[in-house]
Each structure stands twice: as C-alpha cells, then as structure tokens.
Amino acid sequence: MRAFRLHWPEPGRAGRTRLRFREVHMANPSEHLVDWLRDAYAMEQQAEAMLRAQASRLENYPDVRTRIEQHLDETLGQQALLESCLTRLGTSPSLIKGMTGEIVAFGQAVGGMAMSDEVVKGSMSGYVFEHTEIAAYTTVIVAAHAAGDLETRRICEQILSQEVEMSRWLLARLPDTAAAYLARSADGRDDAKR
Numbered sequence: 001m002r003a004f005r006l007h008w009p010e011p012g013r014a015g016r017t018r019l020r021f022r023e024v025h026m027a028n029p030s031e032h033l034v035d036w037l038r039d040a041y042a043m044e045q046q047a048e049a050m051l052r053a054q055a056s057r058l059e060n061y062p063d064v065r066t067r068i069e070q071h072l073d074e075t076l077g078q079q080a081l082l083e084s085c086l087t088r089l090g091t092s093p094s095l096i097k098g099m100t101g102e103i104v105a106f107g108q109a110v111g112g113m114a115m116s117d118e119v120v121k122g123s124m125s126g127y128v129f130e131h132t133e134i135a136a137y138t139t140v141i142v143a144a145h146a147a148g149d150l151e152t153r154r155i156c157e158q159i160l161s162q163e164v165e166m167s168r169w170l171l172a173r174l175p176d177t178a179a180a181y182l183a184r185s186a187d188g189r190d191d192a193k194r
C-alpha cells in the first residue's frame, strides 16, 4: 500500500500527516471500512436529531439558528452520501435504515437541553460533536485509502470539509454568543436563554 498525505482543510503546520502502510499488516481493511462507515452513518443520525432539536428551540439567536439549519441540510446530504458508499460496498438499504435507535434519543437529549444558559451549552456541545465527526471521518478516510476505495475516500474528504467549517464557525461565534447571553441575562431579559 502506498503512503499518502492526509489533509485536514485547515491552514497551519498541523494540517497534514504522512501515512505509511508498508509495514502495517491489515487483514481486511474493507471490513473495517464498512464498520466505520456504519458508525459514521449512526453518528449522522444523532447529528440530525441534535441539530433539529437545537434549530427548533433557538428563538433569539437567529444567526446561530440559520447556521444550524444550514448544517442540518448538509447533514442530510452526508447521510445520503454515506448510504451511497455503504450500498456500493454491499450493505442493503433496509439494513442501513435500521441503524438508528438509542443513539438518536441521545442526540435529541443533547439538542434539547432545558438549561438557563441553553444557547451557550448548545454551542459548546455542537463544537464537541463536530470534532467527534472530524475524528470519525479522519479514520474512515484512512480505511478507504487502505481498502483502495477512492470514491469513499473522496466523499468522506468532502464531508470532512463541512464538519471542519461548522466547527470553525461555532468556535468563531462562541465569544459573541456567550457575551450576548451574559448581557441579556444580566438585564433579566427573557430572550437570553435561547
């Protein structure tokens, strides 16, 4: 297996790593690829539940809500792309659709937290979740490369870019979100929470 460079779509020195496969024994990278794609699909189900709950609850932070709705659209597109990869690798659509369950309930719980500082906690949870996705797609991209599945690798690199963009937006917006929350709650305003 040839070495390749893994690029995260971010500037800076940490954004590339050279991977070498020559001395790594891999019994069946395709099996791991399918497993990890399924994990990614379940993760995107959870993302959908979380983003839907957040978008429906946010009332007074319209730019945050708009970005969450945009990422919800991206997330649905990511699910379709992952389905196409899994189908191409021989997983039946009915099996794919069955991969939901309690993980979705967890996403709903995270997205619908009834806390007094809900907008702040939601932004923090969203930022953490995007990094879970970044880590997951990084491993899927390596597995796709190892399995020689260039189409899955290309698709997951495309999805990874969306997750990185969302994480960067959330972090860039977090100071303003926290400051707005603090100012509003100090004034006893009822539009502070969400």
Ligand code: MG
Binding pocket: 044, 047, 075, 078, 133, 163
């Ligand atoms: Mg995603």
Ligand code: FE
Binding pocket: 047, 071, 075, 130, 133, 162, 163, 166
């Ligand atoms: Fe995401």
